[in-house]
Amino acid sequence: MNGTVKTLMAAGVALVLTGCGTEEQETAGDVKTLEIAADVEYGKEDYKKIVNANNELGMELMAEVPADGDGNTFISPLSLYMALSMLYNGAAGETKAEIAEVLNASIPPEEMNKANASLMVMLADNSESVQLDIANSIWLNETYDFQQEFAESNRDYFNAKIEEIDVTDSESSDRINDWVSGRTNGMIDKMVPKPLDPNLVTILLNAIYFKGEWTEPFEEKNTEDRPFRLHNGESVDVPLMTAKRYWDYMETDQFQAAILPYGDREAGMYVFLPKTGSSLEEFEAGLTPENWKSWRQQFDYREGTLSIPKFELEYGVLLNDALKTLGMETAFMDSNLSGMLEGGGGTISEVKQKTALKVDEKGTEAAAATSITVPTEGSAEGPFTMTVDRPFFLAIEDTETRTLLFMGSIADPVSK
Known part of the structure; x- marks a missing residue:
């Protein structure tokens, strides 16, 4: 065999879709019941609008992502497609157009949401021999608020779990990583760093887990x-x-x-x-x-x-450069995410994917997780130096109520 075979991962979904984003069981090994709320509307064949687009994204991506030290590449087009589709709900202007170009489907977010819901339903069939599971979550810095439409769209159509976190608390990293590990049956256990970037606004996450037994096992x-x-x-x-x-x-x-x-x-x-x-x-x-x-x-x-x-193999890749090549040229420099956050702000700093694969005589186990990170605007410019060596202003605020308790100008901090 000349070289190392690079495999496109085909993955599916088993989940609960409800109009209010009902909580899912957290164990990837559980087969979940599919329930669609009456207010989540989509066409049975809407998935056809994005299946070829998803596959095309995978093929385009394969030409752009680097191999690891052993020459291996292993990606999940579906995981990336789902994460970008969630982000699409909050994008506007040029950023929205660039995401649509990468998604290979120039349709409005409303149609994209319905197509994803339809696809998830089509892929939701588990059996004793094949398990397919997909999960979405969004983690928000507790000092920010989402636009209502953005939050509702992702809860309703992607069954996204939305959690507020204190980015200064080291346990927030554990919560996110535990969620990814639980949704990938432990195959991917460290998706975000500890501690989190204090400038973090939100992380959008997709996780996929696949376990299939061969129709006829190898002896x-x-x-x-x-x-x-x-x-x-x-x-x-x-x-x-x-x-x-x-x-x-x-x-x-x-x-x-x-x-x-x-x-x-x-x-x-x-x-x-x-x-x-x-x-x-x-x-x-x-x-x-x-x-x-x-x-x-x-x-x-x-x-x-x-x-x-x-x-067995594990693979991880930062997708920023690949996505720039595929059409998101300015999204990482000056994102327009005005449809995501109350008051606007924020820009995409990184899109990252991790995958794992195990092939043996019984079958195949595979997992993927894709994260999209949005910090405060300007935080991607690198470290700064702030030397308070001249007159300055300060204020002390109660965080929960946002009440200013003290404020003042300090011209000479040396006590007389």
Whole structure:
């Protein structure tokens, strides 16, 4: 095998949608009941407005994100798409237009919300063999307030849990990280730093967890260490799982491909192997929505022997540069989020994603978390120095009531 296969993660959702953002169970292992409140309106097929757009974003992103030290890349287009869709509700002006460009769907937030709700319902089917879970949350600095429409839209259509936090309290980091860990079955446990940035206004989070058992498991007795050729020509021994049976398979002059189904074929892992003489880079260059659609139609049910690695990996990436390349050119410098916060303010400082993947004889476990961080305006300019060595003004305020208790001008602080 030439290089390391980079896999697009297909993920789904199991959740409770209610008109008032009813609290979800916090354990990823729980299968949740789907309930749609009467006031959450959407069309059954609205999801069709964004499925291709989500897939296109994934393919575009693959061309922009860097590989880790081992040459691996593993992303969740759906996790990023969902997080950006939530942010879309609070954007205005050029920022709104840029987010729409990245989302590959020039539709108003109202239609985007309905499309996401429809997609989540379509993906909400869990079985004994395939578990799909998605969760959204928004964490707000307690000194700020959201615009009512922004909060309601994200509660109603994304079932987003909205929590106020004290950004100066170290336990706030633990609360956020515990939420991510709980929603990803412990696969991702540290999403935000401790302590939080004191300039933080809000963090929008999406978490996805997938666990699928192979339709036909691999037998452990057929797993053995075999050489795996790296992109630099060197080889390492890895455990390869092997099975001879009928697979959905296709082959071209450039690659071989097979589909490994989960459960009752509710999901599948597509594996593409560039042929000797070709390369992973060449395959990626041809990874377009048009080619993907064509390839999916060319699989035949054929008998064969398939060997794939048994492995685990973790991947993390800051997506700012990739998103700038894809169209969000000014959003990280001068965001217009006037539809998000009371009184306006705030700008996007970073969009980050972490993923994890485990593949073994029984099946696949995968998780992703995407965070969008919004600090106060200007905080992204770097550290500052403030030396109070001349006359100054001060005020003492009661935080809860915002009552000014004392104020004054200090021209000479040396007591006489």
